Amino acid sequence: MRTAALQRQPETGFGPAVAPVPAPASKSLLRFITCGSVDDGKSTLLGRLLWETHSVFEDQAEALANDSRRFGTTGDTPDLALLVDGLAAEREQGITIDVAYRYFGTANRAFIAADTPGHEQYTRNMATGASTADCAVILIDARKGLLAQTRRHSCIVSMIGVRDVIIAINKMDLVGYDEATFRRIEADYRALIPGLGFTTVHFVPLSAREGDNVAKASAMMPWYSGPSLLTLLETIETSTGEDAKFRLPIQWVNRPNAEFRGFSGTIASGEICPGDSIVALPSGRTSRIARILTPSGDAQSAGAGAAVTLTLADEIDISRGDVLVASGQATRRVTARLLALSETAVVPGKPYLIKLGTAVTGARLIALHHAIDVHDYTERPAAELAMNALGLATLHIETPIYATRYADCRTLGSLLLIDPLTNEAVALGTVEHTAADAGDKKTVQARAGATAFGRIALAAGLIVPGASRDEVMHRISWRIASALLFAGLALAVTGSVTIALGAGFADLVLRPALRVLHDRLWQLGLATRHRPVPPALGIDGGGI
Amino acid sequence: MKPLTHLQKLEAEAIFILREVAATCEKPVLLYSIGKDSAVLLHLAMKAFAPGKLPFPLLHVDTGWKFREMIEFRDATAKRLGLDLLVHINPEGLAQGIGPQSHGSAVHTDVMKTQGLKQALDKFGFDAAFGGARRDEEKSRAKERVFSLRTPDHRWDPKAQRPEPWALFNTRKAKGESFRVFPLSNWTEADVWDYIAQENIPVVPLYFAKPRPVVVRNGALILRDDERFTLLPGETIETRMVRFRTLGCYPLTGAVESEAATLPGILAEMRASRVSERQGRIIDADGASSMEKKKQEGYF
Numbered sequence: 001m002r003t004a005a006l007q008r009q010p011e012t013g014f015g016p017a018v019a020p021v022p023a024p025a026s027k028s029l030l031r032f033i034t035c036g037s038v039d040d041g042k043s044t045l046l047g048r049l050l051w052e053t054h055s056v057f058e059d060q061a062e063a064l065a066n067d068s069r070r071f072g073t074t075g076d077t078p079d080l081a082l083l084v085d086g087l088a089a090e091r092e093q094g095i096t097i098d099v100a101y102r103y104f105g106t107a108n109r110a111f112i113a114a115d116t117p118g119h120e121q122y123t124r125n126m127a128t129g130a131s132t133a134d135c136a137v138i139l140i141d142a143r144k145g146l147l148a149q150t151r152r153h154s155c156i157v158s159m160i161g162v163r164d165v166i167i168a169i170n171k172m173d174l175v176g177y178d179e180a181t182f183r184r185i186e187a188d189y190r191a192l193i194p195g196l197g198f199t200t201v202h203f204v205p206l207s208a209r210e211g212d213n214v215a216k217a218s219a220m221m222p223w224y225s226g227p228s229l230l231t232l233l234e235t236i237e238t239s240t241g242e243d244a245k246f247r248l249p250i251q252w253v254n255r256p257n258a259e260f261r262g263f264s265g266t267i268a269s270g271e272i273c274p275g276d277s278i279v280a281l282p283s284g285r286t287s288r289i290a291r292i293l294t295p296s297g298d299a300q301s302a303g304a305g306a307a308v309t310l311t312l313a314d315e316i317d318i319s320r321g322d323v324l325v326a327s328g329q330a331t332r333r334v335t336a337r338l339l340a341l342s343e344t345a346v347v348p349g350k351p352y353l354i355k356l357g358t359a360v361t362g363a364r365l366i367a368l369h370h371a372i373d374v375h376d377y378t379e380r381p382a383a384e385l386a387m388n389a390l391g392l393a394t395l396h397i398e399t400p401i402y403a404t405r406y407a408d409c410r411t412l413g414s415l416l417l418i419d420p421l422t423n424e425a426v427a428l429g430t431v432e433h434t435a436a437d438a439g440d441k442k443t444v445q446a447r448a449g450a451t452a453f454g455r456i457a458l459a460a461g462l463i464v465p466g467a468s469r470d471e472v473m474h475r476i477s478w479r480i481a482s483a484l485l486f487a488g489l490a491l492a493v494t495g496s497v498t499i500a501l502g503a504g505f506a507d508l509v510l511r512p513a514l515r516v517l518h519d520r521l522w523q524l525g526l527a528t529r530h531r532p533v534p535p536a537l538g539i540d541g542g543g544i
Numbered sequence: 545m546k547p548l549t550h551l552q553k554l555e556a557e558a559i560f561i562l563r564e565v566a567a568t569c570e571k572p573v574l575l576y577s578i579g580k581d582s583a584v585l586l587h588l589a590m591k592a593f594a595p596g597k598l599p600f601p602l603l604h605v606d607t608g609w610k611f612r613e614m615i616e617f618r619d620a621t622a623k624r625l626g627l628d629l630l631v632h633i634n635p636e637g638l639a640q641g642i643g644p645q646s647h648g649s650a651v652h653t654d655v656m657k658t659q660g661l662k663q664a665l666d667k668f669g670f671d672a673a674f675g676g677a678r679r680d681e682e683k684s685r686a687k688e689r690v691f692s693l694r695t696p697d698h699r700w701d702p703k704a705q706r707p708e709p710w711a712l713f714n715t716r717k718a719k720g721e722s723f724r725v726f727p728l729s730n731w732t733e734a735d736v737w738d739y740i741a742q743e744n745i746p747v748v749p750l751y752f753a754k755p756r757p758v759v760v761r762n763g764a765l766i767l768r769d770d771e772r773f774t775l776l777p778g779e780t781i782e783t784r785m786v787r788f789r790t791l792g793c794y795p796l797t798g799a800v801e802s803e804a805a806t807l808p809g810i811l812a813e814m815r816a817s818r819v820s821e822r823q824g825r826i827i828d829a830d831g832a833s834s835m836e837k838k839k840q841e842g843y844f
Contacts, residue, residue, distance in 0.1 A: 029550040098687045098705060103680045103732045110550045112730055124707050131709035251563040256596035264592070266560045266711075295555050295591045305548045307559035307592070320567050341707050355712050358567075416712045423716040428709045 027105070030233060033114040033129040034168075035157070036139030037149035041170045045139065045208035046102055046115045049230065052215035055104035098122070099129040109234055123388040124341040126153060127428060130160040131414070134238040137166045137229070142175045142205070146188045152374040154196055159337050159390065159430060161406060163199040164238040168229060173207040177220040195377060199239065204229050242304075243408045246270030246278070246326040249357035250318055254309050262293065262309040263318055265358065268411035270326065271303040272310070280318045282330035282400040287312040321359035323402035323412065330400035333435035335369075336415060338393050338427040340385040346393075346417065346427045347384045354397060356415040356431075362398035363417065369393060385427065392432065405437065406430035483508035551739055555588065558727035560711060561690060562592040562674070565725050566599045568715040569672035572725075573665075576602040576629070578614045579791045580747050581676030581728060584736050587745045588727065589674075590625065601628040603673070605664055607656035608633055609644060609793035611769050617748045632664035644795045645774065652793070662698050665722065672723040680732045690729050696720030733789075737814055741807045751810065753787040753802040764798030 034042045049055075100115045114129035116122075130136060136157045140150055157165065167189055175181045182205045193201060204213055205224050212218030215230045227235070247268040254262035272278075276289045292299045293309040302308045310324070318324070334356075340346045346365070354363035371382035371391040385391045406413030413431040418424065487504025491497065548556065565572050574589060576582050589598055604618060622629040634642075637655040644652040665673060679686045689705050691713050706714055717723065728736070740747060758765045759779050765786055766773070773795055775781070786799035787810075804813040 027550045028547070029553055098702070100686045101679045101730065102686065103730070105734075110735075128707045128709045132711075251560070252567045252593075254593060254596045260595060262595075264563055266556055293594065295552075295559060295588075305553060305556055307556040307563075309594070353716075355714065358564075410710065414710045414712060416709070416714060418714055418716060420716075423714070423718060425707055425714050428707070428712070 027108065027110055029110045029112065030135060030236070030238070031112045031114070031133050032135040032137055032233065033116050033126075033133040033157075033162075034137045034139060035116045035126050035129070035153045036168075036170075037141070037144075037147045037153075038119055040139040040141045041208045042139055043100075043115055045137075045168065045170065045206075045214070045229075046113055048208045048211060048214050049111075049113070050102060050104050052211065052230065053104045053106055055102075099125045106230070106234055111233065123152065123156065124339065124428075127156050127160060127339050127341075130157050130162055131428070133160075133162055134240075135164045135166065135233070135236055136162045137168050137233075139168050139170050140185055140189070142169050142171045142178075142181055142185065145185050146192070148375050150189075151192065151377075154192060155372070155374045155377060155390065156339065158196040158198065159339070161240060161410060161430065163197065163241060164236055165198050165200070166202045166204060166229065166232055166236075169203065169205045170208055172205045172212060172218075172221065173210050177205075177212075177218075179205075179221070179223045182224075199241075200236075202226070202232055202236075204232065240410060241407060242269055242410060244270050245328075245409070246272050246276070246324075247328075247402075247404070247409055247412055248272070248308070248310070248324040249359070249402075249412060250320055250322045250324065251358050253319060260311070261315070262291075262311050263324065264307075264309040265324075266307045266411075267302060267304050268357070269304050269409045271301060273301045276326070278312070278324045279327060280316060281323050281325060281328060281402040283317065283322070284329075285316040285318075287314040287316050289313075321357075321361075321401070323357060323359075325402065328402060328404075329436045330402050331434040331436040332397045332400050333366075333394060334397065334403050334415075334431050335392065335394045335433050336406075336429035336431045337372075338385060338391050338417070338429045340387050340389045340391075340427050342419070342424050342426045343387055344419065344422075344424070344426060345384040345386045346391075348393070351420065352426065353418040353420050354395065354401075354415055355418060356401055356403055357412050359401045360418075361401060362420075363395045365393045366396045367394040393429075403431050403434050403436075405433055479508065551735065551742065554731055554735055555591075555739070557711075557730065558585075558588045559592040561713070561725060561727040562589050564711075564713055564715065565672050565674065565723070566593070569723065571668070571670050572600040572672040572674065573603045573630075573668065573670040574598070574600055574674045575661075575676075576604050576618070577676065577791075578604065578610070578618045578748060579676070580736055580740060580751060581678065583745050583747050584731075584739055585674060585676045585728060586621070586625075586627075587743060598627065601630050603630045603632065603664055603668070603670070605657060605660045606631055606633040607652070607660065607793050608638060609652070609656070609795060611748075611750055611767070611791065611794045611797075613750050614748055614791055617746075621746070630664070630668065632660060632667070634660035634663060643772070644793055645772070649796050652796075656793075665698070670722065671717070672725055674725050674727060676728050677726050678731050678733070678736075679726075679729050688726065688729075690726055691715065692724040692726070693717060694722050694724060696722075698722070700724075734814060737807075737811055741811060748791060750788045750791060753785050753805045753809070755783045756786050756799065757781045758784050758786060758799060765801070766797075767794055767799055769794040 034046055036042050098117065102113045102115060104111050104113070114133060116126040116129035138150065138153055138157070140146065154165075167186070169182055169185050172178075172182070182203075186203045189201075189203070204226065205221055206213035206218070206229060208214060212220055213224065213228045216228050218224070247270060248263075248265050249268060250263050250265045252264040254260070254264050272289055272292065274289050274292060277286060278289060279286050289310055290313050291311040292302050293311075294302055294306055338346060348365040348368050350364060352363050353360055368382055368385070369392045370379040371385060371389055372379055374390055379392075382389070382391055402412060403415075404412045415429045415431065416425050417427040417429065419426050483504045486507040487500045490503035491500035494500065574585065576586065586602070593599055602622070606615075618629070621627070634656055637660065642652055642655045647655075677685055677688075679688065687702060687705075688700075689708050691706070691708065692700060693706060694700055708714075715723070731739075739745070756767050758767050759773075759775060759781055760766075761776070761779065765784065767786070768775075768781055784799075784801060785803060787802045787804060788797060788799050791797060802813060804810045
């Protein structure tokens with residue numbers, strides 16, 4: 001079943017020789033996406049990579065031969081795209097509808113490749129593929145040059161935070177392996193790059209169908225001295241630029257018996273050791289790490305990406321959706337870039353659910369600042385975001401949650417907006433900034449050792465976590481104005497300045513205290529009446 | 545802090561998914577099919593909730609035609625780990641005597657596996673079922689989400705799958721809908737074996753080569769596990785050194801000739817292998833979209 005193109009490089013076909021594989025313990029993992037416009041040859045390129053890395057098995061090659069005869073577009077040559085187009089509708093139509101994940105490896109690296117669709121109507125699937133990628137391979141058809149989709153995909157890749165990009169200029173065989181064509185496309189793309197925030201951009205001229213510069217240097221393009229695509233993927237060092245602050249979104253409270261109370265989750269960023277102090281948000285309660293349980297047992301430290309269960313030195317109330325941090329504060333307002341995912345447009349004012357980390361709560365758009373034109377990257381006003389549209393919006397969140405800028409921590413800076421009626425995800429988003437960033441020094445810091453005044457002021461409703469400075473000032477001035485009115489009334493009735501001052505002071509100080517007491521009593525009353533409702537269900541809807 | 549290795553990343557991802565389901569679904573269950581993927585899944589689940597117990601039961605959908613060694617291993621595992629194991633076998637199928645030989649693989653699989661699974665999920669009211677399926681197994685699986693939403697009739701619509709960005713799984717569903725959840729989505733067969741070796745996870749002895757009585761039928765080596773398997777004229781039982789790469793109903797599972805009697809032997813053999821593990825599965829072979837169709841109908 002080896003014909004034409006595949007026979008050109010018999011040593012890469014199916015032979016007894018297999019690439020040596022080192023002990024898996026030292027192997028790294030690279031996740032990447034292939035994206036590009038329709039017919040740029042993404043699936044063919046991925047099929048070629050599988051083929052060249054000996055990741056196609058004999059029985060799959062036989063099935064490929066059968067499929068190529070039925071659906072193939074490459075004549076007598078096996079159509080490598082059929083290795084990855086998995087759904088019947090895709091094979092029949094010759095297009096990729098959904099993200100397909102493929103697995104292959106070389107001596108040094110394991111790869112998870114997401115083959116994402118080119119059609120505009122499936123852009124959301126492309127964004128999904130990009131969200132877990134360390135690196136993006138953007139295809140450009142050498143015959144066509146830059147297309148609207150190239151700009152769109154570059155924009156989404158940039159928004160999702162991929163910083164390392166490989167521009168694969170494909171189908172070089174169809175332009176006679178012409179260097180001028182390659183250089184022109186490279187120059188066109190370089191003109192786009194400013195503003196996209198990429199750290200590294202590589203350009204590779206290749207032919208997925210013929211194999212040139214995919215796994216090894218092409219004899220047809222002696223003018224290109226750079227690495228092949230596979231060599232690049234094997235050696236590229238990617239970075240997300242996230243910070244190293246400790247953050248752990250709580251997934252599950254592990255309480256097998258009265259002696260053990262653990263908090264389980266995957267560390268989003270930073271590192272932790274027993275003895276480190278932490279703040280639980282949104283409550284602001286503090287404690288110290290007692291034990292760290294990892295999948296390999298008790299550990300003296302754990303870092304980003306590890307699935308852990310922590311125990312704390314103090315019994316504090318923590319439930320799913322809370323976040324343990326070294327320091328920080330919760331917020332009720334975030335400004336985020338959104339990508340609309342559903343047929344139903346995203347509109348300001350409509351009640352949604354926000355899922356951020358493990359927290360789920362109500363949220364609505366209070367401002368849609370602009371939509372972003374993905375073709376020229378300009379901003380224009382918009383009343384709503386239709387499917388596949390990008391925009392910048394400010395969200396008001398019903399109960400305070402912990403969020404960060406996406407650039408600082410992807411896990412706690414990414415969000416999903418869900419329509420509570422249809423359970424459909426209507427948008428994904430990346431946080432640009434939070435109200436907590438803006439008012440960092442001006443609002444109450446829910447950090448270790450928050451003052452007693454801070455707590456009373458918080459409970460009294462003078463200060464709302466995440467509220468802006470203006471909101472806080474507004475509340476305080478209103479409190480003083482009320483006290484002044486009360487003092488004025490006392491003066492008018494009694495004629496005594498002393499009594500008036502006393503009454504005014506009492507109103508200013510005692511009223512908030514009374515409010516705290518009153519709220520506490522109500523909470524106690526509610527707790528007795530609604531005891532059966534576990535906290536996780538209240539936040540999450542319990543998956544109903 | 546050293547960056548996590550490939551296997552540590554896969555392990556953490558699977559544990560995250562297991563906890564996400566336990567925290568957001570009402571009545572999850574772990575579909576335990578006794579094979580190596582189930583063994584890894586169970587091991588990860590034990591880790592995810594340690595030192596606590598598993599917050600969900602295990603369910604084995606039996607067909608009456610599993611290898612005897614599988615059933616022994618299943619019961620021993622449940623006892624050793626103190627698991628809550630449920631076993632369901634389609635009672636109508638059993639009464640009608642449905643079997644792979646008498647009714648063919650398509651009918652047997654539909655009645656005993658697909659229908660049996662749906663019955664069990666409905667009977668116990670499970671709203672989320674973990675499975676050990678991997679995306680590298682089969683092309684239509686390569687497109688399936690980690691959280692695969694099923695209609696109240698357990699059907700899968702490949703064209704209406706939910707977007708799954710980052711690890712922000714949308715675990716909300718309407719009444720009657722349920723999830724099939726695949727924590728091992730991003731694992732390959734090699735990862736599974738490497739992890740079994742690293743963690744010393746017990747697996748069914750059928751995975752290791754030893755001389756076994758087999759019959760060659762349609763090019764496949766079938767282990768005659770009991771007297772119900774009738775020989776056709778001209779067929780003889782011969783003893784060959786074989787092992788299994790996947791396990792299912794014994795008349796539908798082909799063995800491979802192998803000398804790999806130990807874990808290192810299996811690892812070496814797998815790295816040299818040029819044939820995918822599903823080749824031994826007779827049910828995948830009918831048509832290019834066979835698995836996709838079965839999945840739409842509610843097969844795992």
